Amino acid sequence: MTSTASRPAVADGVKQGLAQLRIETPSWGYANSGTRFKVFAQPGVPRSPEEKIADAAVVHRLTGAAPSVALHIPWDRVDDYAALAAYATDQGVALGTINANVFQDDDYKLGSVTNPDPRVRRKAIDHLLECVDIMDATGSRDLKLWFSDGTNYPGQDSIRARQDRLTEALRETYDRLGESQRLILEYKLFEPAFYTTDVPDWGTAFAHCLELGPRAQVCIDTGHHAPGTNIEFIVAFLLRAGKLGAFDFNSRFYADDDLMVGAADPFQLFRILHEIVQGGALDPALGIAYMLDQCHNIETKIPAIIRSVMNVQEATAKALLVDADALAAAQRSGDVLAANAVLMDAYNTDVRPLLAQLREESGLDPDPIAAYHRSGYQQQIERDRVGGRQAGWGA
Amino acid sequence: MTSTASRPAVADGVKQGLAQLRIETPSWGYANSGTRFKVFAQPGVPRSPEEKIADAAVVHRLTGAAPSVALHIPWDRVDDYAALAAYATDQGVALGTINANVFQDDDYKLGSVTNPDPRVRRKAIDHLLECVDIMDATGSRDLKLWFSDGTNYPGQDSIRARQDRLTEALRETYDRLGESQRLILEYKLFEPAFYTTDVPDWGTAFAHCLELGPRAQVCIDTGHHAPGTNIEFIVAFLLRAGKLGAFDFNSRFYADDDLMVGAADPFQLFRILHEIVQGGALDPALGIAYMLDQCHNIETKIPAIIRSVMNVQEATAKALLVDADALAAAQRSGDVLAANAVLMDAYNTDVRPLLAQLREESGLDPDPIAAYHRSGYQQQIERDRVGGRQAGWGA
Amino acid sequence: MTSTASRPAVADGVKQGLAQLRIETPSWGYANSGTRFKVFAQPGVPRSPEEKIADAAVVHRLTGAAPSVALHIPWDRVDDYAALAAYATDQGVALGTINANVFQDDDYKLGSVTNPDPRVRRKAIDHLLECVDIMDATGSRDLKLWFSDGTNYPGQDSIRARQDRLTEALRETYDRLGESQRLILEYKLFEPAFYTTDVPDWGTAFAHCLELGPRAQVCIDTGHHAPGTNIEFIVAFLLRAGKLGAFDFNSRFYADDDLMVGAADPFQLFRILHEIVQGGALDPALGIAYMLDQCHNIETKIPAIIRSVMNVQEATAKALLVDADALAAAQRSGDVLAANAVLMDAYNTDVRPLLAQLREESGLDPDPIAAYHRSGYQQQIERDRVGGRQAGWGA
């Protein structure tokens, strides 16, 4: 019952582990979003990729843990990507993953890379190739592919033919990648397609990545599973197979709710990070990209993203607190209650004081949310960002 | 194994039952719709309430079973509702249920009738009262209430206080109703709220309706349940309690997919209609409103609605074919397989010839879809409805 | 970020709240249990109701919070219930809720109180009445009714007729109750019935209890819901309606897994107890019975039950830590993030030191699990309870 977190040696290990944790924030998380019923606009929302990057930089300055920002093309299309990268550097952040978007043109009504019409498929693949061009310009390592492709009605299209088309598109895109670039394939059970989805689960993504080659990896979005799916199992399995490439963190109670990570099931987030820590995957050498992918529909966006970064940090700190030797011993001896207790002891620890201390040692405010509110940034953007067109999904 | 449908006496009973079936189509089903990712616009979509009514009238002329059209306020707001009703009559249909909409104003970000802000609650209730005014003008019997109200995060608001506010709003609205008007309360598990929904399930709707009085009834939307929910149980329970007021028919594989009714699980639709038939609820005297509530995101809207009407007719015909005496005998004797076989015998019957015959006897084309395609209506509206603003959610 | 738990006034309030918490343990939780695939017998398991009570008394001596034990009839049938009650008193615990069991006779293959055969229904009702006789003898307040009744195949029986039969059985049983006795009706989505269940959800249980009268209340088993169900909503709703009678605590990842409460989703348990605390329902005057209903299939039973009691205590302590004023203020102002933060601040607090202190103040060991292991009780029962027939489901 003595708090493990208070022992100095343990605390040092946790701090070293946390120092490795880098969370990428998404440019579109700073923009307006909503449901099919309504997008509630918020004051101060960015009107350009540069303003999104400025917001992301604020998050990084306050947390010290969010050094890069992911882009979504075409939402963040600019004329000069090198200039955008330079702007980001000036702000103190880097451009990260390039997220391709092939779901918002009218042409994509029946799919993009799996569309029955070869003309539409060509257009979609060309967009993916353009994204690699952008990666060359921004210096991004990862191309993240999520396809909304699927069907709404039984019989609408051939499941198998769509897999053939998907294979072709992935191959052409993969072959275009540079040596240090990766293709990250995301899966999702449903939405916007309501009968079949062409990459519905980790098995499908895994099979395609295996066929593509070593630079193709799977992305786990924590909101993209069927009810009851054990996500940490998938984490452990893909890590063991060398095929875990990235996370899209968020949380959900029902479907792809895109709430703040850790808000719906903080214990699940801890279990996921326990697998990460056990698998040594905080080490940047393993190349796992930790990203947020959230929609802050009703809460203020920047503090929501700060809170999300802190939630991942807290879960990681707890995972680092797990007494691995005691756990392994209990597991070996088949002591179910003792093994569970070792895990719960770490989870039940309040790691917030430790994180506050770590922030202070790094020259940060121990309470990033309070610091944000004191900074006046929110008032400033609400004042300044008037006129123009606020960014949103599709903007 | 002799097809029960072919016996003349049985066929007559089925025809009499079907003659009672009236399916209301929703004005917004003819308009553009989509997901949060994209609304794919379709050519020929109506630009006014009148054009929606015209489309609904086409569905009725071809099926003979869709004599009324539901309105959504404010989507179908006009200056003169009596004139709109007269226009509908001219077209051969009636105005039906008035659906209140309190989810698309910026004020409703944190709820409408359950909003913590009393000013917003007042505004929302005023809208509900306005809808009753409209009912007076249109001669509509039913006010359908669906609230998007809820919360996204634990702690965001008090679950209990929101119930108190809901009770107040429902009471004021109910008290405003005329003697022959009804309040129909709809429930939905989630979306757009992602943590709590203020009317999430039939139990909540039932409890409120019970408290309100005899003219408050529950609406079952077939897409609004948790996975695994047995909808026909709810139908049977509410019918027995005298509290089933209406259906919003559609179908779903995952969440509230709003696909064509009968497209995802035709056997479930049959089981629902079996409860309806068993409960005598096809009889208009019981006052159950059978409505479609669907989004035709990728398929052509008018033929999709015709197909949906036909799907309900086919499921009803099969339910009417169930040999009630044989079923009751098998149930009484505890013969599980025999009882199930009686039900399946009806389900497995191909009722399309019977329905074609019934249409011909009523002077309709036996194949309404083919008749629609031959009619040239689709080409005409695509040609004519150019310019103006196509109707959609929020339009 | 200053731990609220460390402020003396707050700690006192938490202690007073916790002092009200009484958790009933189930006699069958000490017995062998398993899945349909296998029951793994454990050494030292009780062979009689007395030995179950002895185990329950150990849990109470170590936790100070489990002063009563629920019985399951016929599993705990004895000749002299007054003697059994006296034995319990000697051991330092009381006999609690009587749980009726009408699912393990061959007669109940097609149901008990809803069986199509009136003879079987009579037998089942007679068993319920016998349970009330037992309550008279044991001085128990509550009769808990869970029915496995339902059907496996569409058509097997009439949903509505089964409701009629259920109504009759409940009425006769309710009318037999004494003035200070209650009927507690439990619901469950599925298992062992796989198509319909006659009391599948809280709405059904609520409607029956409402019809029965004020001494009929609903029991929430935390493992008996469809995926995605918001249990705390049901808690708040039933509390508001004065119809929440009892909890069967346990936890689940998939179906009715019957794992230790708090093991699968500790945050959900906290949210449930937050509603309890908000509704003032820790107060014994409200009469909510807090019971465990778990199966310790692979873990040692007594320490698993101690751990479960502690899990409920920890969740309750956190719920008591919620700053109600700050929460209400944030809710009123519509500050989503602030309101959520107030709740999470309490949840993230490590309450174990406070609970250890509370135990010591009550003369208990601060670490009940360690105290159990030191006590030698487990070794003693494994040595002593040899021969005879170990209790289990159906034993």
Place this chain on the structure above:
Amino acid sequence: MTSTASRPAVADGVKQGLAQLRIETPSWGYANSGTRFKVFAQPGVPRSPEEKIADAAVVHRLTGAAPSVALHIPWDRVDDYAALAAYATDQGVALGTINANVFQDDDYKLGSVTNPDPRVRRKAIDHLLECVDIMDATGSRDLKLWFSDGTNYPGQDSIRARQDRLTEALRETYDRLGESQRLILEYKLFEPAFYTTDVPDWGTAFAHCLELGPRAQVCIDTGHHAPGTNIEFIVAFLLRAGKLGAFDFNSRFYADDDLMVGAADPFQLFRILHEIVQGGALDPALGIAYMLDQCHNIETKIPAIIRSVMNVQEATAKALLVDADALAAAQRSGDVLAANAVLMDAYNTDVRPLLAQLREESGLDPDPIAAYHRSGYQQQIERDRVGGRQAGWGA
């Protein structure tokens, strides 16, 4: 609307397709089964492997489509498997798949091949190897492996270490197989393990089979998925990858309900068989094993199995009726409604007359259920099979 089934050429194609369909029935389907709450014994249930085979032979004689019976070891352990095979041949059926059972010894409480204890793992692997010995004796082609292995509590064991152990066990077993033998790996989401399952989904089974080699294939049990899983997608994907080995047919509303195939969602069964037909997989050369895996807990077992065989036949007949050219044309043109209509036209056809005709042409009774009831077999076994121990799970 002209019934496609009535056209002679179409009917011939359907009959040829159906002639290829062979459904294996499971020996344990004839035995007693139940839920964790109760096993309801039925009169006439077999008391030996021979009596199970005799029942299976009756099903084949009446349906002409169930020529083999699967064994479960140790439930069907005999001294002389060659003699058992000869007995089966005499009865007119063959012995089919050997199903290994490593979940009912006390040793397997914490797992079999993934148990932390190497001694238990050795024992489990030895059982798998023994099963291959049995295959050599019976001439069986397939070894079906389903593991109940998993954990109930977070932390209980290392997810990754269990995968390592699983890999070892599968490898040793695979290497023992003869050239014409196959390893069929089954997956299941949960039950009896309630936190992790070591082979929870098709992705895990697929990855292991890929690593093992060409004679390792995946088995799809239609009741083993998370809610909302699109099973026909998995069928199409595994067929395309050459890794679909077998089906365990049954149906479910909630979890692994093990009801009669086609009883819960006949449209889903049709969609699955549509993928089979589209993939040419009725052809025995593809080696897909079609098996039932059901529990007839409350319905009479032999007619339930006959009904199940007929349900698969009916779904297959409908799938064979799909007008593949019209479907492909509609899909190519992007006509969503037309493509769906082609599929639904086949589904809505009543294929029972065609199947009755096919049976008569094969010298069978057109109504196998009626023929069974007339045969007196049920009365005979109820009379004869008295005394001895009725077979059941674990018997």
